[in-house]
Amino acid sequence: MIPPAFDYARPSSVDEAVRTLADAGEDAKVLAGGQSLLQLLRLRLAFPELVVDVGRIPELRGVREDGNTLVIGALTTHHDVIHDPLVRRHAGLLATATATVADPAVRHRGTLGGSLAHADPAGDPPAAVLALDGELVAQGPRGRRTIPAREFFVDYLQTALQPDELLVEVRIPKTDGWGFHYEKFHRVAQSWPTVGVAALVRRDDGQITQARVGLTNMGSTALRASATEDALSGAGDAQDVARAAQSAAEGTRPSQDTSASPEYRAHLARVLTKRAVLAAAGMG
Known part of the structure; x- marks a missing residue:
């Protein structure tokens, strides 16, 4: 599809970009790499009066x-x-x-x-x-x-x-000494993940002392699996991790679409969290 008409500005500095956005109010969209906004424009899901291209501001790289x-x-x-x-x-x-x-x-x-x-x-x-x-x-x-x-x-x-x-x-913040892993499931290569899990784990004397778990596509925003993070404290083996992973979907509101039902996404969150944490902790 052809995007709706819009004005275009290409500032050369952050200060100039901010002034341009301030002058435009809520009618402007920022263009960086263009891999998200251009799709919205082509599908006519966004209708900015002004596109502010910041792609050539060197101080932002x-x-x-x-x-x-x-x-x-x-x-x-x-x-x-x-x-x-x-x-x-x-x-x-x-x-x-x-x-x-x-x-x-x-x-x-x-x-x-x-x-x-x-x-x-x-x-x-x-x-x-x-x-x-x-x-x-x-x-x-x-x-x-x-x-x-x-x-x-x-x-x-x-x-x-x-x-x-x-x-x-x-x-x-630097996470030197932490184990990490990102696990996701998608139906076909290069597609959006049905669910993804980002796991960070710190261990001491064979036990998990700290854990952070981020969830992809389990609500209207990215989320932290707080209940699982708390349950992982002191986990020392795969069974402990599996029990903690059962709470990964708590507090989430996964969507219903052609890729998966909310129930299936909740199931994936539990399975992928277990895999991601085990890999991050070196217990896999």
Whole structure:
């Protein structure tokens, strides 16, 4: 289909982009890698009066260290996240989950910030960033503010970003010493996951002392499986993990669509959580 008509702006700096968004109000959409927004435009599911293309703002790219935190520019592509040595060393879960996004063409064009700002609950990066206790930094006319990932995803395709704010970076605490794994089920290769699970596990003397579990496509946003995280404390073997995984779907509201029923998604969440945690803990 042909997208509806819109005006186009291509700012060269973050400050210019913020001014452009502030002037446009709620009638603007930000274009990063274009792998999400362009599809919405073509399907006429979005009708912006202005598209603000931030794809050539160099300050929004790259990965750096800030003490015990990785700072990832919002325009850093999925490909660069996957292959960046700092991400692989200190936030391996994010690299692993991102490596499952769509196909190579999308991973070379799509961006981490674009995926998070799009807030599709079936996207792979949001659950990983949630499990990593990430923070998202937005810049607007009033300056910068930091939003915890738990508060960033508000509803289906909705975030805590204001219309005049631009997502500029993602901050990920280093998880050196943690085991990690991302497990997902999808009906065909390169399709959206029916359910995905991002697991982070820390062990001491053979027992799990800390666990974080992010869920993909189990509600209107990415979610944390809090009940399972609590139940995993002290788990020492596969049976303990299996019991904890039974609560993975608690508090979720999985959707009904042509791929799966809510009941089937709940079943997948339990099965995939068990697999992901066992792999992350090295118990598999």
